[in-house]
Amino acid sequence: MIRFENVTKVYDPNARPALDAVNLEIDRGEFTFLVGASGSGKSTFLRLILKEDRATSGSVYVAGQNVANISSWRVPKLRRGIGVVFQDFRLLPQKNVFANVAFAMQVIGKSRSIIRETVPEVLKTVGLEGKERRMPHELSGGEQQRVAIARAVVNRPGILLADEPTGNLDPITSMGIMGVLDKINQNGTTVVMATHDDDIVNEMRKRVVELRNGVVVRDEAKALYTSMIPVVGESRRLKDASGAELDRAQGGQQ
């Protein structure tokens, strides 16, 4: 579903790359956690999938298509196949719950009858039945995030990207959100979630991809937030590491 082939992204030629020769494949229907410290390249990874940025070198494939070959007027079509959820919810404050979700359908030209039919269904999926008329400020953080998730999946995208969706929520609410994401994943949507939240990752036991300084240092199925096994990728990296940069970044392990 998503494939990175030797992808490098450089924002500033004088600094280290945000992503450095990343190779990764995420299959259809998979649930993947993307973990790593701030600045490790998680957000860049997500942005490249959305074609918000271009890879400096290498290729990004989404649903079998090299995103570099998608012309700018067809980018919207790519994005219709990808739902996105953020840490800060990004709801429209002057619209109620129903209208916030319906907005995503209106702007791609869905008919009123389809919207009236689909939105309540999706709200039910995320557990917001009966709250259609509430305004965002009348909802708790967890509920707001559920609205954002509903909006992201209402057009039935094949991929759901979540950029620290539980970053603003307490642990119990976060688990509720994870339940929703898991449910969406069960329905066949590929989910990629960037997170710092170790409790959640440990609880879910899904695939974990760990980035450090733009490099994939761990890719483990049914894994924990911190690796139990000695870092295989890491030792290989150290062997061919030549720059002082790497030594500094990983000094603790030498």
Add this chain to the structure above:
Amino acid sequence: MRLAFILGEIGSGLRRNLSMVISVVLVTFVSLTFVGAAGMLQMQINQMKGYWYDKVQVAIFLCNDSSTATGCASGAVTKEQRDNLAKMLESPAVKPYINDYQFESQAEAFKHFKEQFSNSPIVDSVTQDQLPASFRINMKNPEKYQIISETFSAQAGVETVSDQRQVLERIFEWMNGASVAAMVVAGVMIFCAVLLITTTIRLSAFSRRRETGIMRLVGASKTIIQLPFILEGVIAAVVGAVLASGTLWLVAQFWLNGDLSKQFLNTPFISSTQVLVIAPVLIALGGGLAGISSLLTLRRYLKV
């Protein structure tokens, strides 16, 4: 659905930015009024040039019953006097200076007069007898007007020799100057209008960046995202253009063809229907400028 959505977005954009939208309307209104005024002046010049400016440079007016000039002591011009004048025009002393000449009878003069002043109430009060017959002379070199004037002024049957060009030219020069001045003012105002539209669209895009951000993420097309903003600018500018057209029409209807045409009975003024030709130009100009400047602004300030 999509149309209703776009209309809704435009409506909310215009409401949220009302004061800026009003200023865009007013600035385009004023600037396009000046553009239109310059256009009207040019139309007026063309109207006045009418049929005589290019064809005729010098006219020898012949006596009619009411003439008082010394050459007209014997009353209206006779056939002999007229033939004599025609012979003189063919003579080697004059012939080299003129391209050709035409005789305009009183009947023809009346007909032309009626055509030319069709918008003026003076037509109703003029009869054929009051208008002089004339020789209309096309000079090889208009500067040599003096020769014709000296040769013919004292002839019997000639009321006066006039170089119409000189009189007209002074008026046209003045009017041209005025239309250039109007264009300069219009240019400055249009520049203001473009800057103002740019700022308005920028503010509008900024105040709705949440919406547009979400639209982008859920895969709304570029058109759906940008169109409401562009139409916002275009609508404001078109409203300004319509106001400008209306103002110019009122000026033509009630000032030119009202007060002024009563004061200057022998001047043909452009009609208010002629002004309506300018209106589509102004609307297209206003809409086009607003569209282009909004589009360029969005390209910079609204990521799609």
